[in-house]
Amino acid sequence: MLEQESTSPQRLDATQYTQGTLFQAEELARLSVEQVRWEQTTVQKSLDRVPERDPLMTTSGVPIKRVYLPQDLADLDYTRDLSLPGEYPYTRGVQPTMYRAKPWTMRMFAGFGTAEDTNARFKYLLQQGQTGLSTAFDMATLYGYDTDHPLAAGEFGKCGVAISSLADMEILFADLPLDKITTSMTINSPAAVIWAMYIVNAEKRGYRMDQLGGTLQNDILKEYTAQKEFLFPPEPSLRLVTDTIEFGTRHLPRWNTISISGYHIREAGATAVQELAFTLADGLTYVEAALARGLNIDEFAPRLSFFFDVHNDFFEEIAKFRAARRLWARLMRERYGAKDPRSWMLRCHAQTAGVSLTAQQAENNIVRTTIQALAGVLGGTNSLHTNSLDEALALPTEKAALIALRTQQILAHESGVTNTIDPLGGSYFVEALTNETEQAADDYLTRITELGGVLACIQNGFFQREIAESAYRYQQEIDTHRRIIVGVNDYTLDENVKVPTLYVDYEGQRTHLERLHRVRRERDQEAVRQTLAELRSVCEGSANTMPAIIEAVRAYATLGEIMDVFRAVFGDYMEPAIF
Known part of the structure; x- marks a missing residue:
């Protein structure tokens, strides 16, 4: 039973509640007995007629109980675990x-x-x-x-x-x-x-x-x-x-x-x-x-x-x-x-x-x-x-x-x-x-x-x-059909349903490449050379790389040219083969 908001704190018997939680210890015990009775009578009669599916669980493999009751939250402390929206620990949201x-x-x-x-x-x-x-x-x-x-x-x-x-x-x-x-x-x-x-x-x-x-x-x-x-x-x-x-x-x-x-x-x-x-x-x-x-x-x-x-x-x-x-x-x-x-x-x-x-x-x-x-x-x-x-x-x-x-x-x-x-x-x-x-x-x-x-x-x-x-x-x-994906391993259709899709044409690529080549022709080549050299020097040291990257970009150094500086200094990475 939830604590009644209207109950005066002076009238509460602290021994009736589990430490820091919302629920009375006596009520939790009573509900546990009631749950056993329900499972042995009402639930069992239903199972005799219609058995449940295989044990159900989340995609993370957490078993899902048949029903959840207050005793599943016996240790829940509202202030510690939930609090109000916009307040620590933000369980209920980061904005008020x-x-x-x-x-x-x-x-x-x-x-x-x-x-x-x-x-x-x-x-x-x-x-x-x-x-x-x-x-x-x-x-x-x-x-x-x-x-x-x-x-x-x-x-x-x-x-x-x-x-x-x-x-x-x-x-x-x-x-x-x-x-x-x-x-x-x-x-x-x-x-x-x-x-x-x-x-x-x-x-x-x-x-x-x-x-x-x-x-x-x-x-x-x-x-x-x-x-x-x-x-x-x-x-x-x-x-x-x-x-x-x-x-x-x-x-x-x-x-x-x-x-x-x-x-x-x-x-x-x-x-x-x-x-x-x-x-x-x-x-x-x-x-x-x-x-x-x-x-x-x-x-x-x-x-x-x-x-x-x-x-x-x-x-x-x-x-x-x-x-x-x-x-x-x-x-x-x-x-x-x-x-x-x-x-x-x-x-x-x-x-x-x-x-x-x-x-x-x-x-x-x-x-x-x-x-x-x-x-x-x-x-x-x-x-x-x-x-x-x-x-x-x-x-x-x-x-x-x-x-x-x-x-x-x-x-x-x-x-x-x-x-x-x-x-x-x-x-x-x-x-x-x-x-x-x-x-x-x-x-x-x-x-x-x-x-x-x-x-x-x-x-x-x-x-x-x-x-x-x-x-x-x-x-x-x-x-194995333990998980149903509608339209894939069950409820399938024989006909091939066509959906319109987006097509990226090569005319766009031509436009893009013309712009790239124009940039390389018309930019200040000396400024590009100097900014890339400065970027390499920064990468070889320990200073923040962002100012040097910005200057290279401002000179219209291309993405590939800047990344090649990083490749030259840092090297490529090959993932280890792990079995």
């Missing part, structure tokens, strides 16, 4: 009023073809009510090559926009109010260079650095674990990330210089618990690196941000977001002694699970995305991207992207989910699952520390093995 003041930021991921193509898509999405930009880059850009490099052949504009120089960045964000919108850029190894291009372009248009707001993904550690778009060894790569954190702390107070990303870890096959644990472990590694650089925890921690996947297991995903906020808050305050409440807050972007989308019966993906988006919202995400129905086939068409955006808008304006904060808070099931998720993630953090930390676990293959085993187990469940 959450979506009652304004909905989450609707930040649709976009990018394809030329800078002109993506600029037009940005403007279209903003006209349709999107409230923040999110930029996807093509494979050559993600690997730090100019589009005319031999290794870039066949990749132009296919998984995002191609950016080879400042000239492309100038077109990409042309006519957009960079002081009024926030921009996210999903790039990692070349993140510092792409960010420098954004900064220089903004300066050329009259914007100061302190006016710019946005997020740089810049999470190189998860590349070694999951996405594999690393270029250099982990140590110099971590240095470049730390350079951006330091530079942003000093000059761009509105910019999140890193988005610590569980999304790609989950897409590689990790469970929700692994996603949470490995992401926070990476975050702690960046914190340690910034502290070693001489920064104070409260200088930079408020600008750390996170990026999570939202998969199909509705309640586990909600619990994951709630557990993430609570665990991060405790780590920042108790382990690192952060004093600023903003340093305790885990602010995050979320994206629905691309890996859950199917090419078969692609229209079903609208339903999957809606369920996942709702889980992200009920979990308290700060911004959200909803995947398009055709993303298992190709980059989104304009129509598919609009449906995905409208999904968020319907949730925000028609469903009522924005009317109250953390509406599932207090649910016996959700609170118990939040506790279990937090404990399981914390156990992983302890294990990672015992194995020598994140860098050691990258080298010894711990993360890779854990993710591979989880992915294999999940696929086995599908192959």
